[in-house]
Amino acid sequence: MPPLRVMPNRNKKSRAVILLSGGLDSSTTLFIARSRGYICRSLILDYGQRHTREISSAVSVARRAGSAYNIIKIAFPWNGSPLIGKAGKLPEGRTVGKIKKGGIPSTYVPARNTVMLSYALAAAESIGASAIFIGANALDYSGYPDCRPDYIDKFNELARLGTRAGREARPIRIYAPLIDLTKSRIIKKGLKLGVPYELTWSCYKGAARPCGMCDSCILREKGFEEAGAADPLLERAKR
Amino acid sequence: MPPLRVMPNRNKKSRAVILLSGGLDSSTTLFIARSRGYICRSLILDYGQRHTREISSAVSVARRAGSAYNIIKIAFPWNGSPLIGKAGKLPEGRTVGKIKKGGIPSTYVPARNTVMLSYALAAAESIGASAIFIGANALDYSGYPDCRPDYIDKFNELARLGTRAGREARPIRIYAPLIDLTKSRIIKKGLKLGVPYELTWSCYKGAARPCGMCDSCILREKGFEEAGAADPLLERAKR
Numbered sequence: 499m500p501p502l503r504v505m506p507n508r509n510k511k512s513r514a515v516i517l518l519s520g521g522l523d524s525s526t527t528l529f530i531a532r533s534r535g536y537i538c539r540s541l542i543l544d545y546g547q548r549h550t551r552e553i554s555s556a557v558s559v560a561r562r563a564g565s566a567y568n569i570i571k572i573a574f575p576w577n578g579s580p581l582i583g584k585a586g587k588l589p590e591g592r593t594v595g596k597i598k599k600g601g602i603p604s605t606y607v608p609a610r611n612t613v614m615l616s617y618a619l620a621a622a623e624s625i626g627a628s629a630i631f632i633g634a635n636a637l638d639y640s641g642y643p644d645c646r647p648d649y650i651d652k653f654n655e656l657a658r659l660g661t662r663a664g665r666e667a668r669p670i671r672i673y674a675p676l677i678d679l680t681k682s683r684i685i686k687k688g689l690k691l692g693v694p695y696e697l698t699w700s701c702y703k704g705a706a707r708p709c710g711m712c713d714s715c716i717l718r719e720k721g722f723e724e725a726g727a728a729d730p731l732l733e734r735a736k737r
Numbered sequence: 738m739p740p741l742r743v744m745p746n747r748n749k750k751s752r753a754v755i756l757l758s759g760g761l762d763s764s765t766t767l768f769i770a771r772s773r774g775y776i777c778r779s780l781i782l783d784y785g786q787r788h789t790r791e792i793s794s795a796v797s798v799a800r801r802a803g804s805a806y807n808i809i810k811i812a813f814p815w816n817g818s819p820l821i822g823k824a825g826k827l828p829e830g831r832t833v834g835k836i837k838k839g840g841i842p843s844t845y846v847p848a849r850n851t852v853m854l855s856y857a858l859a860a861a862e863s864i865g866a867s868a869i870f871i872g873a874n875a876l877d878y879s880g881y882p883d884c885r886p887d888y889i890d891k892f893n894e895l896a897r898l899g900t901r902a903g904r905e906a907r908p909i910r911i912y913a914p915l916i917d918l919t920k921s922r923i924i925k926k927g928l929k930l931g932v933p934y935e936l937t938w939s940c941y942k943g944a945a946r947p948c949g950m951c952d953s954c955i956l957r958e959k960g961f962e963e964a965g966a967a968d969p970l971l972e973r974a975k976r
Contacts, residue, residue: 572811602904606901608862608900608901609855609858609859609862609899610859611899612855612858612859612895612896612899612900613852613858613859616848616851616854616855619847619848619851620846620849620852624847643899643900644898644899644900646898648898649895649898652891652895652898652899653899655891655894656851656891656895657851659882659885659887659888659891660848660850660882660883660891660892661847661848661882661883662841662845662847662882664882665841
């Protein structure tokens with residue numbers, strides 16, 4: 499059973515924990531979970547991102563979705579990625595496409611999704627949720643080891659073995675509904691579900707407007723272009 | 738390859754991350770890692786334990802072992818176990834033996850080892866460590882789903898898929914060298930390695946002396962008895 503496909507949510511009162519960063523992908527994921535009838539609780543993990551813009555975007559999106567949320571500060575001295583802290587220099591321009599096949603981008607953060615999914619698993623079991631949603635995507639960030647289907651599969655197996663829910667009742671399922679979608683398909687899906695993309699934030703930098711230069715900005719722009727839609731965040735910034 | 742057996746550490750400059758709680762098992766595990774020639778870094782996770790006695794014990798043990806250490810505060814609203822916070826009532830007397838075979842004790846904390854191992858994995862990859870040590874034990878706490886060999890196996894598979902180290906270089910290995918040992922065998926091993934058991938703390942309560950009534954005290958007492966040794970912590974308390 500592939501982890502990517504969201505199983506029917508027969509019990510309309512099922513709870514789900516959503517890992518919400520405030521970006522385009524995780525915001526769309528929240529709205530997908532909501533559309534399946536889950537009672538959603540968003541986990542907003544503050545792990546020392548370069549700017550707080552992401553956190554406030556996540557809060558705005560959770561509110562718009564009518565999702566309860568928790569902001570959890572992870573005081574962890576992560577090294578090894580320029581996405582964390584102010585020390586490293588961010589890569590400018592498109593680097594994703596320049597990496598050799600199977601290579602890992604310099605923006606990789608050690609075991610990030612493992613830590614985030616672990617928190618989600620603990621939270622899910624604590625509140626009796628039956629599902630976890632993560633906006634991992636294997637196409638745009640094919641280099642990240644913890645954004646691939648085999649990794650999500652493996653975490654599902656771990657969740658079954660490592661919890662009371664998994665051993666004694668029903669395992670908590672991890673869903674990554676965007677994992678094999680292109681950015682433009684994600685955006686099309688999100689627009690249908692009413693995702694407020696003007697509230698989301700993708701840029702690696704925390705300025706007033708998106709820089710338009712980093713990987714994330716470039717992927718987002720291309721996504722909206724291919725989806726044949728205007729990015730409401732840029733529309734708003736123009737005004 | 739069973740995760741319990743520690744592989745030869747051929748490169749004597751290999752680093753290891755040790756999950757150190759300050760209890761008997763994790764302290765013994767630190768000294769086992771040290772005896773294999775690893776350069777040890779202890780991770781002391783403060784996840785809202787009932788008392789700070791555990792933290793200070795862990796620091797004392799790390800210092801005695803000559804291990805670098807980090808104390809990391811995890812501000813996470815865990816519910817569902819009386820071991821966390823002050824709200825729940827601790828079970829008195831031996832409950833472990835009273836639980837039906839395969840049952841999970843009330844002291845279970847949702848996904849605790851998954852969260853702790855995730856931090857250890859992130860730390861290990863950040864500092865270039867090749868191994869993680871955890872004092873999980875499947876005999877005394879057979880009820881805990883995340884203290885069993887199949888769980889540790891699964892986390893090893895996850896560590897391989899979820900990190901740059903695992904995909905591009907050599908996977909970080911998780912070792913649980915105590916997983917199939919009785920408490921008395923753990924103590925015998927530890928005494929040979931010079932573990933300062935007078936610095937360790939096992940009691941679920943944080944009083945000046947161990948309560949002698951909780952599961953953890955009873956298991957510890959029985960362990961020393963069967964090992965034919967006096968518990969130096971109790972010896973010291975008598976004075």
